[in-house]
Amino acid sequence: MSGLNIENLQNTFQNAVNLGGSPGAVSTSPTQSFMNTLPRRLSTSKQQKILKPFSTGDMKILLLENVNQTAIEIFNKQGYQVEFLKGSLPEEELIEKIKDVHAIGIRSKTKLTAKVLEHAKNLVCIGCFCIGTNQVDLNFAAKKGIAVFNSPFSNSRSVAELVIAEIISLARQLGDRSIELHTGTWNKVSNKCWEVRGKTLGIIGYGHIGSQLSVLAEAMGLHVIYYDIVTIMALGTAKQVSTLDELLNNSDFVSLHVPETPETKNLLSAPQFAAMKDGAYVINASRGTVVDIPSLIAAMKAKKLAGAAIDVYPAEPRKNGVGAFSDDLNKWTSDLISLPNLILTPHIGGSTEEAQSAIGIEVSNALSNYINEGNSVGSVNFPEVSLKALNYDQENTVRVLYIHQNIPGVLRTVNNILSNHNIDKQFSDSHGDIAYLMADISSVDQSDIKEIYEKLNQTDAKISIRLLY
Numbered sequence: 001m002s003g004l005n006i007e008n009l010q011n012t013f014q015n016a017v018n019l020g021g022s023p024g025a026v027s028t029s030p031t032q033s034f035m036n037t038l039p040r041r042l043s044t045s046k047q048q049k050i051l052k053p054f055s056t057g058d059m060k061i062l063l064l065e066n067v068n069q070t071a072i073e074i075f076n077k078q079g080y081q082v083e084f085l086k087g088s089l090p091e092e093e094l095i096e097k098i099k100d101v102h103a104i105g106i107r108s109k110t111k112l113t114a115k116v117l118e119h120a121k122n123l124v125c126i127g128c129f130c131i132g133t134n135q136v137d138l139n140f141a142a143k144k145g146i147a148v149f150n151s152p153f154s155n156s157r158s159v160a161e162l163v164i165a166e167i168i169s170l171a172r173q174l175g176d177r178s179i180e181l182h183t184g185t186w187n188k189v190s191n192k193c194w195e196v197r198g199k200t201l202g203i204i205g206y207g208h209i210g211s212q213l214s215v216l217a218e219a220m221g222l223h224v225i226y227y228d229i230v231t232i233m234a235l236g237t238a239k240q241v242s243t244l245d246e247l248l249n250n251s252d253f254v255s256l257h258v259p260e261t262p263e264t265k266n267l268l269s270a271p272q273f274a275a276m277k278d279g280a281y282v283i284n285a286s287r288g289t290v291v292d293i294p295s296l297i298a299a300m301k302a303k304k305l306a307g308a309a310i311d312v313y314p315a316e317p318r319k320n321g322v323g324a325f326s327d328d329l330n331k332w333t334s335d336l337i338s339l340p341n342l343i344l345t346p347h348i349g350g351s352t353e354e355a356q357s358a359i360g361i362e363v364s365n366a367l368s369n370y371i372n373e374g375n376s377v378g379s380v381n382f383p384e385v386s387l388k389a390l391n392y393d394q395e396n397t398v399r400v401l402y403i404h405q406n407i408p409g410v411l412r413t414v415n416n417i418l419s420n421h422n423i424d425k426q427f428s429d430s431h432g433d434i435a436y437l438m439a440d441i442s443s444v445d446q447s448d449i450k451e452i453y454e455k456l457n458q459t460d461a462k463i464s465i466r467l468l469y
């Protein structure tokens, strides 16, 4: 590295990118400030080399929906420019903002549709600071060469604990007693209030959250049965049942923990409520599309259900505020809020300090790692590819990150371009129509970089290219 004129390299490279004009193509170079620290770093020869994207401060990250402070700190340490907003943005504003940024961090409310992503000319990656990724058009993002990351289990425990609280609260009508006393009414009753010990909890979706809930529920003396589309090892003495109806027929409490997919839309609707035990309870902390709310309202009014707890809704407000939850949002809201023994929470299943802090660290590290090193491990829409970090002994080495259509003959073409150099390492994988190649090539000088970039840029299958050095 020491033999290279970094300023020129940056300029040359920026020109290459400008010539290339490929969406998502990002020029990269060590920063001047970083280079100033080089002698000290070089003294430990095997230390990992920091491959900075852009020059300092060029990397723009937009964080929406009150993403945790831990993420901001990590991005700030990288030297990126961070813009932080508490709420999500309406589509038109989002389109304006996304034109300019290289990475965006969202939670569950921001809809990154094809229409929005179409304008994301510089976007390299998306961080969902949550579990669910249904708010992002994952296929479209992949086709544009944009990698999407999430946090697959950092808030699972928080959701499971909330559901445990709701099971007891529903069984004891705690929400109603609390509202009554807040308004001065003393209503000491035991009629239709139950212990949960010995009752049956039916869990639909026995993944990270469902299985965690299973363990906690058994510790309180509940019997657990579960239904899942795949066969999953039972924890404790829980039992998998083979049909949804079998679960519904036998459960006192039914809790949903499935992702939003076409198959889970209205998974519980009128026929499913009819199949449930009289006086059963329903809990939905998965996604708002999974339960047909008008049918739930009907089942509650008919006293088929003794109570329900809902954390998620088909439409949710973009930000906190009085009056945000109304018939304007979902037309049945007034009907819903009038029901007894109904716990309504504003999508807070994963909203604990512990979960948010852990998610902030996990997702911002995944994004930084992808931006700085090209490693896509953990991506939900992309081939998972990773190479060891470069170290300071590896002079004149360039890391090629080449995202391309998954069609025959591409690797031959790319390797022909790289073959004048020493290919130290190479890792390539595909995910549906998209493939991703990482290669570390050595014996590369400044003029070679520009040439490599230009040749790769002319390949037909190219989606985007980044070169890190």
Ligand SMILES: NC(=O)C1=CN([C@@H]2O[C@H](COP(=O)(O)OP(=O)(O)OC[C@H]3O[C@@H](n4cnc5c(N)ncnc54)[C@H](O)[C@@H]3O)[C@@H](O)[C@H]2O)C=CC1
Pocket (backbone or CB within 6 Å): 131, 132, 152, 153, 155, 156, 159, 204, 205, 206, 207, 208, 209, 210, 227, 228, 229, 230, 257, 258, 259, 260, 261, 263, 264, 285, 286, 287, 311, 312, 347, 348, 349, 350, 351
């Ligand atoms: N309320 C909140 O704040 C939160 C909500 N969530 C929601 O909870 C969902 C579940 O989260 P995890 O447990 O981490 O997901 P997971 O992916 O670990 O588990 C989901 C399970 O559902 C099963 N499944 C999928 N389709 C199904 C179907 N049609 N019928 C039965 N089972 C089906 C899968 O096989 C899998 O075992 C997330 O996708 C997210 O939408 C997650 C975190 C917080």
Ligand SMILES: O=C(O)CCC(=O)C(=O)O
Pocket (backbone or CB within 6 Å): 107, 108, 109, 129, 130, 131, 132, 133, 155, 350, 351
């Ligand atoms: O905390 C959030 O905003 C979303 C939580 C959630 O639903 C998820 O993690 O999928």
